[in-house]
Amino acid sequence: MGEVVIVNCTVVDGRAGGGAEALPDAAVLVRGERIAAVGPREQVLRLRPGAPAIDLAGAYLTPGLVNMHTHLSLALPGQGGDDVKGMGPHDLALYMADGARRTLACGVTTVRCVAEKDHADFALRRAIEAGRIAGPRVYTAGRALVCTGGHGHEGGDTLECDGPDAFRRGVRSQIKAGADLIKVMISGGIAGEHERIDTPQLFGDEMAAVIDTAHAWGRKVTAHAGPAAVIAEAVELGLDCVEHGYELTPQVAAAMAARGTALVPTLLVTRCKDFFTELGVPEWMQCRSLAAGPRHLDSYAMALAAGVTVMLGSDMPPFWPFEGTNATVRELEHMSESGLGPAGALRAATLEPARWLGADGDLGTVETGRYADLIAMDDDPLATASAFRGVRWVMKGGEVVRDDHAARPLR
Template sequence: MSGDEGFSIVHGTVVDGTGREPLPDARVDVVDGRIAWVGRAADRPDDDPSGPRRCIDATGRTVIPGLADCHVHLCHTLAKASEWGPPAGRWLSESEQVVNGVVQAQRALRAGLTTVRDLGCATTGVFAIARLTETGTVAGPRVLPAGRIICMTGGHGHRTGRECDGPVEAKKAAREQIKAGARWLKVAATGGARSPNEKLTSIQLDEEEMHAVVTEAEGAEMSVAAHAHASAGISAAVRAGVRTIEHGVFLTDEVIEQLVAAGVALVPTLSVYRRLVERGLAEGAEPYACAKSEEALEPHLDSVRRAVRGGVRVVFGTDAGGPYHQIGADNVLELEMMREAGMSPMQVLRAATGEAADVLGVGDETGTVEVGKAADLVALDGDPLVDVSAYGAVAFVVKGGRLHHVAEPMP
C-alpha cells in the first residue's frame, strides 16, 4: 500500500518513543507517508471526514516507533548452510553477499526494524541496497551504510575492510567510503573476536589515524563509529572524535566518565557474543572467535551495567548478520540483555527507537510517533513495557507510510 492513500491505526496503545506515558485507545493518521495526527481515538471518530477513510484496528496491540538497529552487517560473508547449502562457514561470493543483504533487509523489516546502520560490508552492494530500500524498490529498512571498516594492516576486519597505516592513508580510506556513498564511517580501534592472531584488548588504529578519519567525516557532514573493546582503545577513539563506541567490553570507570563528558553513545551488541558461544561453531564461525566471545560474556555485561549506572547513553544494536545471529531474529535477546544490564523498560524502548534515531542522526525524520515525522511504526501483540518478548510479536510494520503485513508468507 502506498503512503499517499492514507490510513489510520485505531484503538491501540501508543508508546511514542519520547518517554511520555503510553496513550491508550489511540489513533494515528498516516497521510503521504507521514504521521498526520496522533491522539485519543475518541477525539477523532472513525467517520471524521478530515481523516483517512481506511482504518486498521489495533485493539489489544501496542503501537511503537519503528525500531532502529545501530549495528548490523546486511551483506555478511558467512553462508548459512541451511539456506545456501553446505559446508557451514563457506564464504559467500560478492554477488551472493548482495543477495544475502537483500534477504536480510526484508527480514529486518518484518522484525520491526525500519532503520539500520550497516557497519561493515566487503562489497559496495550495500550502497545499492540502501538506495533501493529508500525508494521502496526493495522492501527493507532505511539503511545507513558505512562501507568497509577502516583498519590497520592485518587488523580487525582486514579480510573485508580497507587496510591503512598512518593518517595520510586513513584519510584516503575515509574518502573512498564517502565517494562510494557512505552515511557513516567505521574504524577499528582494537582487536576483535572474528579476526585471527589478535586479542580483544589489542590496540590497533591510533588516535592520530582515527582523528584523520573523523576530520574527513566531519567535512562530509557525517560521523564515525569505533569498533573498540579495550579501555585504552576506547579512550583514544573518544579523544579522536568518534560519536559511537561499538561493543565496549572492557570499560573502566575513567572511560565511562570520558564517554559521558564527550556525549559519546555506547552500542554494546551484547547478544552477538552470546550467539557466537551458543551457535557459532555449528554455523561455521571460527573456533577462536567463539573462544574469545566466551571470555567476553561476563566482563561485557558488567561493563554495560556500570555504563548504565554512570549515565552513558546506551542504544540498541545487535551486530547481527552472521548465520549464528541473523538480523531481526535476536532483537528480543538484545533487548532482554539490556534490561539485564539495568535499563528500565522505557529506557530500553527509547534506546531502540527515539534515542537510537538521534544517535544515528535521523532523529528529525524518524524514531518517535509525532506529527510530521516519517510514518515508521510497529504494532506489537503485547506490551513491551511489561514483557520484553512482545518485541518479537510483530503484528504489522509501517515504513515510510507503506504497510507491511507480517502475516504474509516470505520465502
C-alpha cells in the same frame, strides 16, 4: 496521497517516562509516508471522518526498531562465513536483499550498516529507496577502515590503510561512495585469530585523521573497540560512538558520558554459542567470545551507571532466528534485563538511534511529521522488552508490510 487511520491501539514511544506517557484508546492518521495526527481516537477520527481504518485490536503501537550495528553480508570464520565469502557479486546482492526483507518483517524499519562487502550496501539502499525490493531504511558506513592486517582485514567489507594520510583518503573514499558515517577498527576483537581483544591497532595520529576528516565532511565516526585505554584516547579525540566496549572502566565510561560518546554494546556477541555453532565458527573464536562475556556485562553496567547513551545493535544479522525470537529482540532483552529496563530499552531501540543519526525529525517517535514507520504487538513494551517477540504488524512509510491478522486468501 492516500490516507488511513490506525485505531484501537495504545501508542507508546521512547519519550514514555521522560515527559510523555502511553496513550490508550489512541488513533494515528497517516497521510502518504508520514504521520499526520496522533491523539485520542475520537479526536483524530473527527479530522478525517470516513477515512479507511486499520483496526489493531487493542495492540500496542510503537515506532519501528532501529538496529545500529548490522552486517547484512556478515562472514565470520567457519563454513557459514566461507559460503558468503564465496558468493559472486550477483549472489551477494540477492543474499543481502533477502536479509533486508527479513529484517523489515521482524519490525526493524531502519538499520545502520557498519561494514558491508564491496559496496553492495549502496546498491541495496538505492533499490530499497526506489521501491524495487522491501527493506528497512539504510544508513551505512560502506567499508570499515582498518590497518594492514587489522581486525576484519580479510574481506571486502574493510579497507586497509596505514598512516594518517592513508586514513584520510580512506574516509574520503567512503564518503565519495555515499557513506552516511565512518566506521574504523581501533582494536582487536573476537573474530581475529592473530590478535587479542585488547590489541591496539591504530596510533593516535591515525585515529585523529579519521575523526577530523569525517567531522569536516559532516559525518560521525563509530569505532570497533574493546579495551579501555584505546577507547579513552579515541573519546578524547572526538569519537562519536563505541561498538562493543568489552573492557570499559568507570573512568572511561564517565569520559564517554561527558563527551557525548554513545555505546552500542552488542551484548549478544559474547553469549551466542548456538549461533556460532550453527555457522561452524572455530573453537578458538567461540572460547574467546564466551570468556569475554562476564567482563562485557560489567562494562555495560559501568556505562549505564555513568549515564552513557546506549543504543540497540545486534551485530548478528538483525532477522536471525535465535533463542525463540530474532537477534534484534534478543539483544534488546539482554539490554533491558542487564540494567536498562523496558522503557530504557524502547528508547535505546528508537529515539536515541534516531538522534544519533540526525534523523529524529523523521524517525524514532510516534509524532506528527515523522515517517509512518510503526510496529504493533499485543504485550506492553513498557512492562517487558520481550513484548517485541510478539510483533505482528509492521508499517514502513505508510505501507503495511506485515499483518499477521489479515485474512488469508483462499487457495
